[in-house]
Amino acid sequence: MRPLPTLMTLALAAAFGGFAATAIRDGLQAPAQASPAASALLPVPTTAALPASVSGQALPSLAPMLQKVTPAVVSVHTKQTVRIRNPFANDPIFRRMFPNIPQERINESLGSGVIIDAKNGYVLTNHHVIEGADEVSVTLADGRTVKADFIGSDPDTDVALMRIPAQNLSAIALADSDGLKVGDFVVAVGNPFGIGQTVTSGIVSAVGRSGLRGLGYQNFIQTDASINPGNSGGALVNLNGELIGINTASFNPQGSMAGNIGLGFAIPVNLARNIKDQLIANNGVVRRGTLGLEAQDVTPQLAAALKLGEARGALVSRVFAGSAAAAAGLKPGDVILGANGQRLDGRDALRNFEGLQSIGSKIALEVRRDGQPLQLNATLREQPKSIAGTELDPRLSGATFGELPERLRQSGFSGVVVESVARGSRAEANNLRKDDIVLAASSGEFDDLPGFRASFTRTPAQLILRIQRGNGGGNLQMQ
Template sequence: MPRPNPPAKTLLALSLAAAFGGFFATALREAPSPAQAAPAAAALQPTVAALPPSVAGQPLPSLAPMLARVTPAVVSVHTKQRIRVSPFGNDPFFRRLYPELTQERINESLGSGVIVDAAQGLVLTNHHVVEGAEEVSVTLSDGRTLQAAFVGSDPDTDIAVMKIRPQNLTAVPLADSTALQVGDFVVAVGNPFGIGQTVTSGIVSAVGRSGLRGLGYQNFIQTDASINPGNSGGALVNLNGQLIGINTASFNPRGSAAGNIGLGFAIPSNLANDVMRQIVATGEVRRGTLGLESQHVDPQLAKALGVTDPRGAVVTRVYAGSAAQAAGLEVGDVIVGANGQRIDTPDALRNFEGLQGIGRAVRLDVVREGRPLQLTATLREQPRSTAGAEIDPRLAGATFAELPERLRQGGLSGVLIESVARGSRAARNGLQAGDVVIEASSGRFADLAGFRANFTQAPAQLILRIVRGNRPYLVPVQ
């Protein structure tokens, strides 16, 4: 599925976002984008790492015995993808006019992965490591190279599952990542810069880290263990040799080529395991949703709503038949907490929802007319896509989908046109796959559910405001 090109400001934000650990050795030799500026240094408490004298009552003069059990489960991931390169970039007119100038090249990349089930040959890695790959292979620590079959992936948590031949494999056991504490010692194992398997150590710097632009749904473990390009998809383990996270990103204001500065992030093992189980069972990840829209609480709005602290997500719309409606949420309610987690912004609420499963009960801390109360909602399925004909006949032939969360975190909002059937009404109206619909004359919306809800009474004149190739367009739909 083609991915939409965000507007210029959003593109800049994404180009300044996290420098992912995947190390891309392309024939094009493209320079890496600068990384998102790290959080303010003043907000980080420096801690000097020093190994404890013992673990579980046993002296620990070296990490070697533990690593001897772990390193056979960490693999190097090699991907290949055929790409067509033209001096005219993506301009379709000139590409058609001068097809002889378009060349096919092989784009290769390197990353890491972790064997988590030796009997089935299941390997966890990052979605961005294998995204778009036509051929994937893994190299084990004993030198064997095996072809890998793609099982499935979840772009919004950056988790992918592969399968290799289950022959003489070693798996790393999973730990309960909710038991992690700041200050716990951790070890990262991966293939940085493609130089071969490498081990680095450090401590847990923070847990539950979110709010990092351009990285999808977030509940990261932050560590000062060195995580460099190529470490993506590798293992973050505790001193007992148990997997506590999948390394996914590192930050450096000077860009990924500058290497590690002690700001690395990993996906918790509990989240990675939950995503993997869904992918193996059904081939996809299904998420629950409250079914509401919300906005920021500024000081003026907080005063009007009787909220002493200007934070939270004020409910501006409750969808019919939603979990929010069943729980008794009302327009004007301010959600300030969920399952004991602090909710400061609508983005924080959306991030919380995206990490929950269907049917999960959520305890909401709400302020209504200045009075605190608690409501319990049972999350319902969040639709991933819908046919345009089900929304409005004028959109027949187009398929609309939720915007990838990493683009939403980068500042874009709306819905994605996932596909457009050739010769369909949507195609005749000028809609194209990859377009992002950010506004419509049918009414305001923040996501796919809101877009659908606006067509309860179809507008006489339908005009869509879309973003295509970094440029906004108005599209009258007949």
């Protein structure tokens, strides 16, 4: 007898799961009603269930696989002490009248995590799950709660690594996420709302997804499996029970309370593994490689002038001295159309590609120069994380400038961020403040930290910075 096709059996199982969930929900939400008279009742079967088999083939179940997976999925609980800003707190009369007014509050949040190394107790989660936390604890599937040690995190890929000092842990095997295909069945496991472990299933809707605003460097797996609040940091697994991604976000234009619309995103496990290895090797930080250039999008007018068949690619506008781009032979006016076989449609796509590569990565660039195809090979060099203001101009002494977080770039900003300002310094006297975003300067044009440094090749007579501070902004003249 011919076995029932796997796709049909999985569809039957999914349909039954949806029917059962709807029935339970309706039963919980329906108001209590008096029973109608017996004569008004229609005859119904005493039991209703799917048969154990169809055409001799047992119905599929995810239960055996999940028995291996769920012990490796944990609940992550964070606490953060936040100082309350009370305008009357420093008033001695007010404090005498209300001596017990609270000065601080504790913010708590819940997320999920995945044990990937039982021997060392390594747990992967999202950066946004543990961001700003003063204390992190992990609750295991068997009910144990253990305080976690923070190893490091990478905000721009939203990956964080912790270690838990516990015995008898269960880890999940890691798959090769590069082999994923659209249509592959996947299962998301997490701990939404802190109610305990939950499981949702679906398929891979897309791979290599990018272009989502405010989410840093992007190479997401898109799935229609529900990723609910609290599922962040949980596991996305294949039908073999292997980890293929770390659940990170869901999308709904009407907000998270509007429900699931089948747009969930997960960080591929190959990317998460690379970040994890760097965090362990580099004392909790990630070192990125860069080409060392500035670029702009190709407009239809530029495409015609550059003899391109279509308006796409990253037009090189500046190549920094001593950079990987200079060593590879890139020149201003070149158009980068692809890297390592990946199509690049514009400046943001090139930047996203660079941000996902490590130092020393070999990159094959598909280039157009004067309308002619050209292939150049580059080896990425380290991208500086910060620059002291004294290296640029004495008027900036006391300030430290860093690369703008990628989530802000995805939201439309460009420039650099002020990482710190020393008390009593010249920069502080000039009203520069920590977390200011420097959008432009009279020193010259720039998009990022290397460009900001290069703009000071010649010392400007007047140094004026255009600043974004919170929701406002303005110009600062540096004396």
